[in-house]
Each structure stands twice: as C-alpha cells, then as structure tokens.
Amino acid sequence: MPVTLDGDLIALSGTCPVQDAEPLLKLLQENPSRSVDMSSCQHLHAALIQVLRCAAPRIVAHPDPLPLRALTLAVLPAAPRT
Amino acid sequence: MTELRTEFVDECREYLVAASEALLQFEEDADRAALHEVFRSVHTIKGAAGLFEIPALTTVTHAAEDLLNTVREGEQDLHPALADALLAALDQVGAWVDHFEQHPTLPDDATDRAEALAVHIRSLAAAPPPQADASAPTPRSAPPGWLEAVSPDDRQRLATSLRHRPGRTLFAVTYTPDAHCFFSGGDPMLVVADVPGREWLRAEPRTPWPSLVDLDPFICVLDFQLLAFTTAEALEDVFLYAEDEVSWTPVALHDLVEPDDEPPTEQVQVVQPEPAPPPVAEPTPSTDPPEPPTERRGSHRSLKVEVERIDALMDLTGELTVAKNALPFLARKAAAHTDGQALSREILEQHARIHRLCEEFQAAVMRLRMMAVGTVFSRLPRLVRDLSRKQSKPVRLELSGEETEADKTVVESLGEALVHLVRNAIDHGIEPLAERRAAGKPEEGTLRLSATSTSDEVCITLADDGRGIDQDAVVARAIERGVLSAADAPGLSRQEALHLIFSPGLSTAAAVTDVSGRGVGMDAVRAMVHRNRGTITVDSEPGVGTTITFRLPLSMAVSHILVVDSDGQPFGLPMEAVRETLKVARTDIQTIRGEAVLTLREQTMPLLYLRSLLDQPARPDATHDYVVVLHIHGSPIALAVDRLFEGMDVVVKPLAGVMEGLSAYRGTTMLGDGQVLLILDIAELIRCR
Numbered sequence: 001m002p003v004t005l006d007g008d009l010i011a012l013s014g015t016c017p018v019q020d021a022e023p024l025l026k027l028l029q030e031n032p033s034r035s036v037d038m039s040s041c042q043h044l045h046a047a048l049i050q051v052l053r054c055a056a057p058r059i060v061a062h063p064d065p066l067p068l069r070a071l072t073l074a075v076l077p078a079a080p081r082t
Numbered sequence: 083m084t085e086l087r088t089e090f091v092d093e094c095r096e097y098l099v100a101a102s103e104a105l106l107q108f109e110e111d112a113d114r115a116a117l118h119e120v121f122r123s124v125h126t127i128k129g130a131a132g133l134f135e136i137p138a139l140t141t142v143t144h145a146a147e148d149l150l151n152t153v154r155e156g157e158q159d160l161h162p163a164l165a166d167a168l169l170a171a172l173d174q175v176g177a178w179v180d181h182f183e184q185h186p187t188l189p190d191d192a193t194d195r196a197e198a199l200a201v202h203i204r205s206l207a208a209a210p211p212p213q214a215d216a217s218a219p220t221p222r223s224a225p226p227g228w229l230e231a232v233s234p235d236d237r238q239r240l241a242t243s244l245r246h247r248p249g250r251t252l253f254a255v256t257y258t259p260d261a262h263c264f265f266s267g268g269d270p271m272l273v274v275a276d277v278p279g280r281e282w283l284r285a286e287p288r289t290p291w292p293s294l295v296d297l298d299p300f301i302c303v304l305d306f307q308l309l310a311f312t313t314a315e316a317l318e319d320v321f322l323y324a325e326d327e328v329s330w331t332p333v334a335l336h337d338l339v340e341p342d343d344e345p346p347t348e349q350v351q352v353v354q355p356e357p358a359p360p361p362v363a364e365p366t367p368s369t370d371p372p373e374p375p376t377e378r379r380g381s382h383r384s385l386k387v388e389v390e391r392i393d394a395l396m397d398l399t400g401e402l403t404v405a406k407n408a409l410p411f412l413a414r415k416a417a418a419h420t421d422g423q424a425l426s427r428e429i430l431e432q433h434a435r436i437h438r439l440c441e442e443f444q445a446a447v448m449r450l451r452m453m454a455v456g457t458v459f460s461r462l463p464r465l466v467r468d469l470s471r472k473q474s475k476p477v478r479l480e481l482s483g484e485e486t487e488a489d490k491t492v493v494e495s496l497g498e499a500l501v502h503l504v505r506n507a508i509d510h511g512i513e514p515l516a517e518r519r520a521a522g523k524p525e526e527g528t529l530r531l532s533a534t535s536t537s538d539e540v541c542i543t544l545a546d547d548g549r550g551i552d553q554d555a556v557v558a559r560a561i562e563r564g565v566l567s568a569a570d571a572p573g574l575s576r577q578e579a580l581h582l583i584f585s586p587g588l589s590t591a592a593a594v595t596d597v598s599g600r601g602v603g604m605d606a607v608r609a610m611v612h613r614n615r616g617t618i619t620v621d622s623e624p625g626v627g628t629t630i631t632f633r634l635p636l637s638m639a640v641s642h643i644l645v646v647d648s649d650g651q652p653f654g655l656p657m658e659a660v661r662e663t664l665k666v667a668r669t670d671i672q673t674i675r676g677e678a679v680l681t682l683r684e685q686t687m688p689l690l691y692l693r694s695l696l697d698q699p700a701r702p703d704a705t706h707d708y709v710v711v712l713h714i715h716g717s718p719i720a721l722a723v724d725r726l727f728e729g730m731d732v733v734v735k736p737l738a739g740v741m742e743g744l745s746a747y748r749g750t751t752m753l754g755d756g757q758v759l760l761i762l763d764i765a766e767l768i769r770c771r
Binding site: 018021022024025028029032043044045046047048049050051053054055067068070071074075 | 259264269270271272274275280282283284285287291292294295297299300302303304
C-alpha cells in the first residue's frame with residue numbers, strides 16, 4: 001500500500017501512480033497538519049506532486065533514491081534538518 | 083464488441099488517417115512536424131494494439147515505426163519507395179482494423195502477411211548508412227522570463243560551468259503539460275526526469291493554488307521550467323510526444339550574469355513569470371473525465387458533435403416545454419366558452435411561437451448532422467499520389483474549402499463520386515508527360531477540388547487542366563450506343579452533348595475511355611447526384627481542361643417544393659430544379675416537327691404538358707398555361723401546368739410498399755389538411771415518357 005497513515009504521519013512508499021493522488025488528497029483534507037514521509041518512495045506521479053504543493057504539509061523526509069530525491073527537492077519544499 | 087474494442091477501432095481509424103495525411107504532407111514539403119505526427123500516430127496505434135491479442139498488427143506497426151525512425155534520425159530520406167512501403171503498411175493495418183471490428187481475431191493469414199511486410203520494411207530501413215549529424219542547435223527564441231527566478235548562487239554556478247565547458251549548450255526548457263495529460267497516461271515527472279544534463283528545475287502552478295478541498299489532483303496545473311546541458315536532438319527525443327507543450331532556447335552567458343561578471347546585485351523574486359500562461363480548465367472538485375475532444379473526423383457509425391450544438395438543443399427543449407405548457411391553459415379557456423375571436427388570436431400566437439421553435443429545432447438538428455467535406459477530401463491526396471505514380475503523370479491536387487459543411491449523408495455520399503471523378507481526371511483528362519510537353523503545358527498536371535456553400539446548397543467543383551472532352555467523339559459514341567438518335571445530334575447544345583458522358587450507355591470504360599477520355603463510373607456519379615437531389619454540370623474546353631461542378635442540397639431532411647395543379651390534383655415539384663414560373667398564352671407556343679416548344683428570351687426549349695406526362699386528359703379549350711421552367715441535366719425544359727400554388731418546406735417521405743419502384747415519384751408528403759401530396763421527379767417522368 002503506497003499511501004499509508006500511521007498516527008499523523010502519511011508514508012508514501014514504492015511507486016506512487018496517479019491513482020494515489022486521491023487517497024493522499026483525502027488524508028490531507030481530513031487533517032492538513034499531517035506530515036509526509038517519502039523516504040521509501042521510488043516514484044511520485046505529478047498528480048501527487050500537485051497535491052503536496054497545494055496542501056504544503058510538513059515533509060519529514062524526501063525520497064532516499066537519489067534521482068527522485070533530486071526531483072522532489074527541486075519541486076517541493078525541503079525537509080527540516082534533523 | 084466491448085467498448086474498449088470499439089474505442090480502439092475508432093481511434094485506430096483516426097490515427098491511420100492522420101498518419102497517411104501527415105506522411106503525404108511530409109513527402110511533399112519535408113515538414114518535420116508532419117513526420118513527428120506520422121511517428122506519433124503509428125506509435126499510438128502500436129501501443130493501443132498491445133491491449134489485444136493481435137500480434138500481427140503490432141509487428142507491422144513496429145517495423146513501420148523503426149523505418150520512420152531512420153528517416154527521423156536523418157539516416158535516410160523519405161524516397162517514394164519508402165513512402166509506398168509505409169502507406170502499404172497503413173493500408174494493411176486499416177484492413178485488419180476493419181476485420182477486427184467484426185471478428186474476435188485477425189484473419190488467419192495475418193501473421194504471414196505481417197512477417198512479409200515487416201521484412202520488406204526492414205530491408206528498406208537497413209539500406210543506407212547513417213550520416214553524421216553535424217547540425218548545430220539553433221536558437222529558437224529569446225530566453226524565457228522565468229530565468230529571473232534562478233537564484234544568484236545557481237546563476238554563478240551555471241555561468242562557471244558554461245565558461246569552463248564552452249562546447250556545451252545550456253537550454254532553458256519551458257514545459258507546459260496538457261491539463262488533461264494524466265488521463266492519457268502522461269506523467270510530466272517522468273518526462274522531466276528523462277531530460278539529460280538537468281541542472282535546475284522548478285514547477286509552478288499556472289494559477290494560484292485553490293483551497294485544498296477544491297483541488298482536482300487529476301487536472302495538471304503544473305508548469306515545469308528547466309535548465310539543462312543537453313542538445314536539441316536529446317530534447318526532441320524526450321518531448322517527442324509532447325512537442326506542442328514544450329519550447330526551449332539556448333541560454334547565453336549574459337542571460338545568466340551581467341557581462342562584467344558581477345553577479346546581479348538585485349534579485350527580483352518573480353512568482354508568476356510566465357508571459358502568457360495558456361488557458362487552463364479551472365480545477366474543479368469533480369473527478370469526471372474531461373470532455374472528449376470535439377473534432378468531427380468521421381467515423382461511419384458514430385457522429386462526433388460539438389458540445390455547444392447539443393447545448394443549443396437543450397435550450398430549445400426548455401423553450402418548447404414552456405410553449406407546450408401554454409396549451410392546457412388555452413384549453414381551459416376554450417372550455418369556459420370565452421370570446422371565440424380572442425381565443426383564436428391566442429391560439430394563433432401560440433402557433434407562431436411553436437412554429438418558430440420548430441424551425442429552430444429543425445435547424446439545430448441539422449447542425450448536429452453537419453460534417454466538413456474535408457473528411458472525404460482527405461482520402462484523395464493518397465489516391466492522386468498512387469495514380470500519379472502508377473501512370474507516371476505528375477499531378478498536383480489543390481484542395482480548398484475543406485471546412486465547408488454539409489449534412490452527414492451528403493458528405494458521405496460525396497466520397498465515392500469524388501473517387502470516380504478524380505480517377506477519371508487522372509486516367510483520361512491529364513495527358514501523358516510527352517503530350518503535355520508537346521502542347522507546351524506545365525509537366526505537372528493540376529487538379530483543383532473546391533467546395534463552397536450557399537444558404538442551402540453545397541457546390542463541389544473539380545477542375546483539371548488536361549486535354550478536355552472531345553465533344554464530337556462523345557456524340558458519335560452516343561449515337562453508336564443508341565443513347566442518341568442521329569437525327570437529334572445536330573440540334574444538341576454544347577451542354578447537352580457534354581452531358582451525354584453521364585448516360586448509362588456510355589458509362590463503361592471500354593465504351594468511352596478511347597474516345598472521350600471520360601466515362602468510368604460517370605453513371606455512378608450521376609446516380610449519386612440524382613439520389614441527393616442535386617445537379618451536375620460539366621464544362622470542357624479541348625486542350626485546356628474539364629470542370630465538373632455538382633450542387634447538392636446542404637441537408638436532406640427538408641426540401642423546398644413548388645406545388646402545382648394538374649387536372650385538379652396537386653403535385654409537388656422539387657424547387658431546386660425550378661428556374662422561373664410564368665404565364666404563357668397558347669398562341670405563343672410554337673410547334674417544331676410536331677413537338678411543342680417555347681421561346682423565352684431568344685432561347686428555345688421543349689414544352690411538355692404535365693397532364694400528358696401523367697396521362698391525364700388535355701385542356702384543349704384553355705387560352706393560357708402556367709409554365710414552370712426547369713433545369714434538367716443542364717438544359718431548360720418548360721413544363722405547362724394548370725395552376726401554380728405556393729412553395730413550401732416539406733419533409734419528403736420516400737415511397738414504400740407497392741409504390742416503391744415508381745421512380746417518377748420522388749416521395750410523398752402530408753399537407754396541412756391531411757391530404758397526401760405526391761412529389762414528382764420530372765427528369766424521371768420525362769425519361770419514362
């Protein structure tokens with residue numbers, strides 16, 4: 001399950017296709033203060049990028065794989081330094 | 083057939099048409115955009131074919147795609163043999179698609195055919211060695227405004243890279259994905275990730291973000307801006323399927339930093355630097371798929387209609403309901419025995435309102451059925467190309483007025499007739515190369531096909547600059563074939579003589595090809611025009627060319643008729659044949675060789691009595707006749723009737739049952755008082771005389 005909720009933390013994992021934009025949007029609409037962890041994400045469809053840009057949740061971790069990380073860092077706000 | 087299959091079949095047909103059109107265009111003017119279009123179409127068909135168990139179709143499209151790729155990469159030119167092979171592949175795919183529409187699989191021989199085609203195509207693809215591509219990237223336009231948004235640090239970094247690696251080009255790429263691209267499986271993130279040498283990236287919404295509840299995540303509103311050290315070729319590859327959504331331009335050093343090497347002191351943070359964002363659908367909370375594209379490329383089973391035209395019908399439905407609701411109110415008034423005069427006036431007013439709505443409704447429904455004639459024109463360039471190659475006669479086809487619209491039935495029936503006419507023009511009209519040279523004509527023959535429309539007619543003209551029709555030969559042949567009596571021949575007008583080419587007796591290739599240079603299928607053309615209640619004229623100048631013009635009613639459903647009286651019985655005459663009406667004294671009617679004729683403005687024409695055509699008793703005591711002048715097959719004919727009534731718009735119902743075979747009647751319609759009116763087909767009536 002690429003979009004999962006654990007407490008107030010939304011985890012995006014694996015390859016997130018366009019359909020995942022809907023559950024992600026729902027979770028953020030229910031509670032916009034939820035944070036997002038993308039560390040185990042392999043690919044993010046542009047539809048999810050749009051949701052993340054519009055909702056602007058706190059991003060706790062960008063994806064680990066470097067090529068994707070380079071992309072998400074360019075188009076999404078940076079994660080806070082820990 | 084499942085919906086997916088239907089969609090696949092319809093889509094394939096569209097892409098096949100698009101591919102062959104673009105291929106012909108590329109062959110003509112080497113337009114790169116057309117080549118990309120061919121490539122895209124073939125690629126899309128291949129992709130869609132993957133959804134079904136039709137490997138043969140995939141094999142052929144795959145081979146075609148490979149061949150196209152060699153052309154695209156500049157490894158070889160699209161010479162005619164290549165184009166032939168590609169067109170043959172498209173034809174084969176078209177035939178399989180037709181088969182697949184009716185059957186669960188492709189024909190049994192499909193695999194063998196596919197292999198043969200693929201081997202042939204591959205042999206062509208492998209032929210020439212690749213050439214070195216030394217083309218330098220050319221600047222496309224000024225640097226985009228969003229460069230301002232690159233931070234000073236990034237500018238310095240990129241400027242340093244540029245300075246130290248002078249051989250490389252930094253491209254500024256502006257990528258505006260289609261708002262509905264997600265629905266067709268597009269993912270701009272994947273595209274962006276594929277850009278090689280990416281140095282800087284930004285994604286910006288086209289309009290400010292809506293509130294989270296209003297966001298439609300499936301409408302793409304992101305624009306991407308990139309800076310990358312790459313080549314124009316590489317970018318062309320990455321954006322192959324999004325070329326309309328992207329633009330790029332090389333960035334010069336001075337675009338990044340001031341010429342004095344100082345970093346810009348002032349940074350302007352531009353949030354929306356796009357000069358002119360393209361219009362985008364407002365994000366809506368609905369997740370409905372987007373409206374289908376409203377093009378009208380014809381599939382024979384379905385009709386694509388612009389949404390506005392349906393909306394117009396919706397509005398009318400509303401108005402009609404309002405008008406209907408007024409009737410019970412009137413009925414109550416009538417029941418209460420109110421003033422009859424006032425009631426009658428109100429009913430008439432209501433009638434006028436409903437009448438207006440009926441007319442608008444009718445017009446709106448007609449508009450639904452309107453199709454551009456371009457849909458049938460589009461198959462002709464291919465035909466011209468093939469015939470021209472086969473007969474080694476260079477022929478140019480010039481099309482105009484493709485956007486002219488007519489009723490779907492009319493447009494579809496045009497197709498076959500145009501094929502006959504174009505074929506004839508090239509087979510027999512356009513002279514062989516040597517003959518043209520000898521006559522001092524340009525070597526390339528020209529066919530001009532144009533469409534224009536008036537308020538109620540569409541006029542199609544096909545003109546060639548060939549050798550023209552030998553009028554005497556046609557007349558001689560007609561006499562030989564028994565279509566014309568030798569005695570009548572000298573009296574024929576030029577129009578009448580040329581019109582003989584449409585006679586059924588002259589319509590076989592063997593009968594006419596050698597003499598007149600015309601004939602194949604001319605009878606079929608005449609039949610089509612006649613079926614559509616149109617007229618056809620032919621004009622030809624020996625040595626200069628032939629022009630064939632046909633006029634067809636824009637719409638089939640409603641016809642305009644003139645009502646006349648013959649022996650106390652009303653008949654309808656199709657208005658399109660009527661040129662004028664007049665009252666003629668019997669003394670003005672002359673007799674030549676036992677036939678009545680009427681001379682009008684120095685033109686003598688045969689005069690026929692409708693009563694005698696219909697086997698009704700004559701009116702010997704009459705001093706005057708009412709005469710309708712009709713144009714039949716390009717010649718005037720005077721038709722004498724007892725009385726003339728008004729013209730009216732009617733919906734003609736074809737004859738059915740035992741009367742079906744009576745060609746002298748075009749059909750029937752119901753008059754307001756319930757009487758049935760027979761509509762006459764005068765041309766047929768005269769022919770049956």
